[in-house]
Amino acid sequence: MHSAPQGPGRGHGRGQGRRAGARGAAAGREVLANPASTRVSRVAGLARKNVRARYSRFLVEGPQAVREAVRHASDRVLDVYITEASQDRFSEIWEEALAAGLYSHLVSERVMAAMSTGSQGVLAVVAMDESTGSEALTSALEGAALVAVLTEAQDPGNAGAMIRAADAAGADAVVLVRGSVDATSPKVVRSTAGSLFHLPVVTDAALDDVVAALHGAGMTVLAADARGDLDLFGADSLLEAPTAWLLGNEAHGLSPEALSRADAVVSIPVYGRAESLNVAAAAAVCLYASARAQR
């Protein structure tokens, strides 16, 4: 696998031949053109969860997510790949990657297609950060005023949209409880539209540990659920305090366990005939109700 050294300055002194990356004018730069190369199959392998876990790195696809990774998590970006055809279109990303001293590679269309089907011409390989364990949890929650807890989000698009909504609403952290979808799967990463690199995302946490840590950080734990006895829009005095939202599964909502751990169960009022909202839409409405009350 890649063995790029960490930190600024990496990418120097390795500019030989096919594996050349990093700084340098685009003109005359070599293009990775062999879709059967080891490098290509290693990058493509990151579509699989066990490969990601084994090498502690994941794929970031598409201009928006790659730009945000380069901009906000450059110390974790191991490689940037861009097709020749996309170089002009995404010149901002390319320039920023070069300026940050990142290994940046021009690749042929065929190489890009072999690496990823969702890249839109630009791709990055990013190292996972230390996002599990009680230390990561405690550190993410320190001084937090608003936190989203995904208790069993299974749909990658919804999970990504929830991380994005938490970011937009100014949340301080997102926690994924064990059993949720893998936050580094390509579809989740794409759906976060870069928000994965904007705020701490703690993963694989046990529900009881999360609730204990939230209480330890002085936060009120609210469950977002249609069965709640509090109306979201009548709960401003509750929402003004530091708040964590427990958010459920797209099909069956929150588990009885999660409901029982919450300090209060809050419902979005339904004025029409729908039973409930899509879980990502519900997350956005709840998180913004908190943000509005807190400001």
Added chain:
Amino acid sequence: MHSAPQGPGRGHGRGQGRRAGARGAAAGREVLANPASTRVSRVAGLARKNVRARYSRFLVEGPQAVREAVRHASDRVLDVYITEASQDRFSEIWEEALAAGLYSHLVSERVMAAMSTGSQGVLAVVAMDESTGSEALTSALEGAALVAVLTEAQDPGNAGAMIRAADAAGADAVVLVRGSVDATSPKVVRSTAGSLFHLPVVTDAALDDVVAALHGAGMTVLAADARGDLDLFGADSLLEAPTAWLLGNEAHGLSPEALSRADAVVSIPVYGRAESLNVAAAAAVCLYASARAQR
């Protein structure tokens, strides 16, 4: 194709052989078991847009959506299909379909799988209603206080989630501008979780006609866009009036045309580093801000 007569009472006098449906005790009921039958291929064909348009009917998959169709649009339900294995699990749907006098068919697992991959054991074929043209538009907007306008929603999951959010927020109608995803595609229908049958959904409307009709109905037309000069949470006096929200495309937001037609452009404040919200999440936040201000 099916030629089920409309209205209550249909389903009687046709209880012969394989094509039997409608009323009758489950015991002794024949089971459609031939996946190669004409009926099965005709139902399966409804996965394709041109077939849906040609026969003016569409597929409704899964227990939630079928239940809502049976409950709220039974005059348009042409057939209900349920597997033997699902009959007990979804007995409520089965009983309601029989009570409504709907053609209701038991099918084998293989027949269900040949008809649809997303049925979870229960499926309905539903006639499209008259949802296009100026008359449908005028009728849907009459007396409306809150309307969602999908100007170019392309992702079926997002479009469905927006229709569902409009329903939940108590909107009076949803309008899909020409160029949006087909509202009767299986994935949109599934994503609405039944909301498609809860409120008028007008399709294939020209933007100018929609805006003229909204103004004709006395509504303020607001564009939801990150480039707005009004903050959603500081616009309550605007939101109290009858309001239509123009909602954009998941990738590039609202078109310049749509922005120029709006009476005001309103932004959801972003407190973190995200550029914007997922379009379905944004729709829910905007629609609920209106619902809250109007109540």
